[in-house]
Amino acid sequence: MTEPVEEAVGVVRNLRKLKSISRTGQSDVVLEFAWGTNMDQASLEVRDKMEALSLPLETKPPVLLRFNPSTEPIMRLALSPKQAPASDNDAIRQLTGLRRYADEDLKKKLEPVAGVAAVKVGGGLEDEIQVDIDQQKLAQLNLPIDNVITRLKEENVNISGGRLEEGSQRYLVRTVNQFADLDEIRNMLVTTQSSSGSAAEAAMQQMYAIAASTGSQAALAAAAEVQSTSSASSSSIAGGMPVRLKDVAEVRQGYKEREAIIRLGGKEAVELAIYKEGDANTVSTAAALRKRLEQLKATVPGDVEITTIEDQSHFIEHAISDVKKDAVIGGVLAILIIFLFLRDGWSTFVISLSLPVSIITTFFFMGQLGLSLNVMSLGGLALATGLVVDDSIVVLESIAKARERGLSVLDAAIAGTREVSMAVMASTLTTIAVFLPLVFVEGIAGQLFRDQALTVAIAIAISLVVSMTLIPMLSSLKGAPPMAFPDEPSHPQWQPQQRWLKPVAAGRRGAGASVRYAFFAVAWAVVKLWRGIARVVSPVMRKASDLAMAPYGRAERGYLAMLPAALRRPGLVLGLAAAAFIGTVLLVPMLGADLIPQLAQDRFEMTVKLPSGTPLAQTDALVRELQLAHDKDPGIASLYGVSGSGTRLDANPTESGENIGKLTVVMAGGGSRKWKRRPPGGCAAAWSGIRARRWILRARHCSVSPRRWKWSCAGRTWASWNVPGRSWRRCCGPMATTPTSSRRWKRASRKSRSVSIRNAPLRWG
Template sequence: MKWIEFCTRRPVAISMLTFAVLLFGMVSQSRLELTLLPDLSYPTLTIRTELPGAAPEEIETLLSKPIEEAVGIIRNVRQVRSVSLAERSDVTLEFNWGTAMDFAVLDVREKLDALELPKESQRPIVLRFDPSQDPIMRYGLALKAGGGEARRTADEAALKRLRRIAEDLVQKPLEGVDGVAAVKIAGGLEDEVQVLVDLGKLAQFQLTTEQVEERLRAENANISGGRVEQGASSYLVRTLNQFKSLDEIRETILVARAERSIYLRDVAEVRAGFKEREAIIRVDGHEAVEISMYKEGDGNTVSIVDRIKARVGQFGRQLPPDVEMKPLYDQSVFIRQAIDEVVYAAIEGGLLAILILYLFLRNAWTTAIVAIAIPISVVATFNVMYGAGLSLNIMSLGGIALAIGMLVDDTIVVLENIHRAHERGLPLAEAAVTGASQVAGAVTASTLTTVAVFFPMVFVEGIAGQLFADQALVVTGALIFSLVVSLTLVPMMASRAARARPVVPANAVVGDRGRLRRRLSQTRYAAFESLPALLLWPFVQLFRVIGLALGLLLRPLAAVWQRAFAALERRYVPLLDWSLDHRLPVLLTATLLFGLALFTLPRIGVELIPPFNQGEFRAEVQLPPGAPLERTDAALQEVARKLDANDEVSAWLAASYTVAGTGNRLDANPETGGENFGTVNIVLKPEAFSNEGALIAELSRHLDVLPGASYRYARPALFTLKTPLEIEIAGYDLDQLERISESLRRRLLASERFTEVETTLVPGHPEIQVLFDQERAAQLGLDTAVLAARVAGVVRGSVATRFRIGDREIDVLVRGAERQRANLDDIRNLVVNPDSPQPVRLSSIADVRLQSGPSEIRRVDQQRVIIVSANLAYGNLGEGIGEIEVMLAQTPLPSGLSTRIAGQSEEMEVSFRSLTLALALAIFLVYLVMASQFESLVHPFVILFTIPLAAIGAIFALYLTGSVINVVALIGMIVLAGIVVKNGIVLIDLVNRLRAEGQALRPAMIEAGRSRLRPIVMTTLTTVLGLLPMALSGAEGAEVRQPMAITVIGGLLVSTLLTLVVIPVVYTLVQRDADAVDSPAPEPLP
């Protein structure tokens, strides 16, 4: 072919083009972002709206339902979920992958602007992330070691100081980091000016708390008064009336009367205090302030963490010398380690593939030509990744690792044919062109069969589609580049292998002009060829020494390998001859193996995606409702001290810290995630990752003795996935929903298969409910809405204004005195109309009682649901789903209620269905390519028998290694369908060629088997050994790579062994007339 001839004649041009591709590839690689996986979390937006004083049922009616109806019609919305909490509504929108989130935000804001919500509610806030996701990074701000007991207890002044440092020096700079969605501070004490009103004195002067708030708000203001021109000067007029001290606040005049003015100090105590604590953070037993960073929903974790660290390095020097900022959690560490492990596995696999090539070829130069296809194809693929906007993740890099063993396949075939052409007497340059041209069509078709399996990826939905897309593009790019290398660079290098140094032609002109021309030619040769060779001579000699040393080391191994392969060749031909005489037993054996594999298949578990062992987990502890924050802190500290007292356990820990209260949970419900909630956070040393199970058992032993406590374990969420098993019970009657959900919860708890069984409908904290008698209130001329706000203002308080100190603003909270709101009787005795001469107590117009209401109301796609969730104690997801289906079938449902199994099982069903369709389409496309290549409908059908043979090996490999079937294993099966047919193509193509040359069917089949045994075994082993490090790896992130590697290795090995016997048998069966031949392939493999 002309381009192959061009390549052999223009080696410098081809070399420069190769260097250019490599240069751009390295630049592209340096700009690729690092991520653990392709984005598996649906793009999300959360609309957060607050309505002070509203219960969950009111929040649902007034906020959640109207917002759901307004935004549910936005384009590309996949699902609408809402959680109605006390005083807050969170409506989360899940969008389809690929949605332009900037435009989605604009669409959401447009719908919200047209929505009419209660005037008492705050303006909805649109968060570009899911609040239920874990932060990507946490720091602990604490006093430095050496403070002794003072450091452990940290008095109020120290905790206030830590909180101020966190807010002023840490939070503000970090909020400006690109990609950071929110910075949450927890722990410490937050400054607050408290105005504690004496309700009796307030009633004495006939004033209300609302009047106190209004006066404080009015007096604390700086107002611009315009401009005054006087002569040539211009002056700004400003009224400066902001509070400068607490005394000024105390001297605020509430009302001026004829007899006297009423000051704030007359009816209230004004003091500097701190807000009610929401969390107590302890790092290594010492109180600290926790700073948590959340990323935007579509942000890159590693890049954002790098920017956070850079910003921390900038302001870290400004921290006081006695304060330290200690990293508690860094999600990027695990991601980097997982990426590094994939890179190491790919390098190891490449080296093993090259070793196999050398053992077969036993020629350093030939091995180098074949091996050079690997780095060139890989680096060139980085250009494709950068252009497509992909990242370096364990799936894209796993695609490179998968392709490494296959990148040499085309090169091996091309070089072998060049060698055969050279042996027939052709000069090396001509043999390179002829040999490469003869197999160009065949290797192209062979590569296209592998590439074709990736086209159906456009039909793959769900998580499988996200995982498959990156890998498909990377493998496709790498294989196409390897094909280009095998048909351009390889023939060029092969043609130069033994080329002699250029000399001056013998018929050159002699004479002065001829000698001058010859001298110029020699000078030009020395300048442009000898000088570079001289500069490279030391490196060449070094490589020769290394090659000689490696040759000496590998020579014994190569000799053993050659003897072993020679023995295999001697035994294979008689085996093939016997198989052709006993076709029925061979086919029955293959069918029996396939049936045994199908019988084994149901015994292999199924799951969506393997869980990650990150070396970090947390125990989420829930004490009985009503437990105060201090009690929760004491319980967690007791557990932490017991762990520290165990020398063996403490040796495993890299860090541990406890969070009592809401902590950094942006989705926390103050009812269920409040003072009685806490976490024990554990970070293991890398060498102790395998001890995670033992540590969990030890921690559970200590948690079990906490009175009335429940707990569950969780790991940091690298991406948003639902609980493995979720039962959604939909309906509108909360009582019926609660009854059915509780029944299912008890049945799940009774089964040993399920653990961490929870329901979203749990009773909230004991609450004091005020039920107004509206008729009685109306008779007294009272407005119940005003009364409800007044009760809330006394009990909870209201921020009237903000007190400025420097550039800091502190809330000024107006609230009833503590002694007048301490218990139920105090609430009943509240005077609800202190501005009236006829006082009315709350108990006279309302029923004030203790009650427990729902803590939250969840809705999915505009319907109330209660979700019963569970994890698996043992077994696999498929078995768990089967058991739940039986439970649901045995549970009678009242009219108006419905159930469905959701969670990961729902996503798994979508992904498995899509992958099954993709596999069928991949097989069909492979058939189309082969039919086009062979110009036959029968021969491709014969080759497709390699796919069920590969399934035998894949199923047994998964079963014997204890692996389960998940989306990664199914992706491996699809890839396998494109790989295994290459061996059949190589074999059948040569059979057709030999038969076209006149050989009979049986001799042609035996000769083809003998001739193609070496390249088939060689390409199989390079692929298998290229994947072997990935299959054997036990390092970070290996869980998600191993199923694919195991599937491909098992399927390829078994398929290769059976292909060499079964395919010849099937071919002779379908070839009814031994003398008739199908149309041979236009460019058969040699």
């Protein structure tokens, strides 16, 4: 069935890549489109192609799913019993109760939270009414099994029946006929058997045979009753014998076949995967969920424990907090360096004001453009911290030069700003021209750097305006402005008219004077405080400035000494520059390429892929063994295992099935721990991954020699796990010559980046 589907959808426009996975009873076809494709239009085209496709009658209608980043749950909760089960029946009761509480209670209370799109429940034992039909009894009654299935569907309905209008009122009608309990299902009438002539005798014989085989007194009584009434010409059921479901089937309470087994710390649990809406904010949605869970604590049963396994908002909040802290530190260091070079408190204060003014104004334009405070936008602000003060430094330096030429404060502010205005504007526009094109880049790179590029461009553009307006105004406040007025009025003809306006002007001056005096008093206090701090700190900062400037002085003297020699040998200088350029170009291929750098988090995930066809119980046994082996490790906060794929929205078709097991390891203390014997680089997660590797090999019957590796595996098994910055993959398979193969490993030095663990080294990268 996969081939006709591929042929049908392979002609859709902008299709870039097509991949299919075929397995028993299911075919998954993955379509990848070119970047910038209208996915709504592409979905309609694919749907039209699938509707025109002729598939076998027994095939279910195809399901079209669009990939969305919101298919990754923002929060995962685990429901686990506080007490370990005493027996198998107790374990079944606990898992059934947990699943029922998650489906019927907790899920319905979490879905109305703002921003939540869906809550998927996995693990545990899901309730199911099982009807085991006896084929032999159906054959005795000459009753097809389809009739039983049809009767079950007809008797268990809840559908709309339309509308009724009576006057001005309109009523909605529903047909509700659902089963209430097991007895109602057992007593459901399947059919009636004729009781006339030979058919009645055959029916009586069948009824007695069924009653004798089951030993049911009720069936014997029913057969006797039918026999006593069969001679009459009329009966309550028109001469027919009722056949109920309990006569041909066994109805019992059970649970569905398990698709996934969830374990937390070695104990089975029930998972609630919470998905957000496409346009919802992850941090605000997670905060609302945490608040709702706090409110539900009082209603949680006493024997149930709710544990938050994963919360994406924590990583986002920590990342944003780190970027904010780095931006503040960068701003403080920028101000400190400015003071070291300028050695003037007022000039440093003026330039420092341009930093918060530019950043705060940038927030306004970010809101107008729909940008959020994320890691990339905050990274752009941190990057712009050093750039926004450049224009202010140039303008203030030009004003200072104008003052040195003997101009007044106001004239120096105007002349100094005018002299460098074009140069500052050209420099700012050049920097903006570097970042702004990133906004129009297509693909994943454009999505990653759009917020950062816009933030930097906006901040730099605002810094240009600040340097041309705010900096000259503040620089003019340092000296006393000319406040003297001429003795004679400029316009004596207006004196008579001004006399009667003086009382009105005096009232207005009195009302505004208090506001002006208060403002200038606060400004005067701030300036005096800043100057007082500068007087105290200046001696220390001057010493630090002298020490910091000493290398620059030596570099300046060396440069002046070398410059004449370089000018006399231009060929040598150009040759060295060309050699440096060629060497740099040759080093570029050695740098490597990656989309984003590895992120060091407090957790890592191990994935175990067993041979295809491995039952779910065997996969769960391996995951459970790994959890129990490391459950008491002081460096591990929690272990969360998933065997199988279940019904999660983020299940990958290429990595799903009963033979897939995943184990999430959450490190204690944020993943930092001082190990007695740790790998080079000090990665505690790497050490745990190495230990887990040994347990996987042992669990798959792979023996490990103290001095060498010895693998003896019955089937091909891949074990891989991903650690931030580290990765291992090992394959144990059947050996070609001998059932046991060995390879001697030599202890290597630290320089070769290998680590020896219990005399069995493992090379890592």
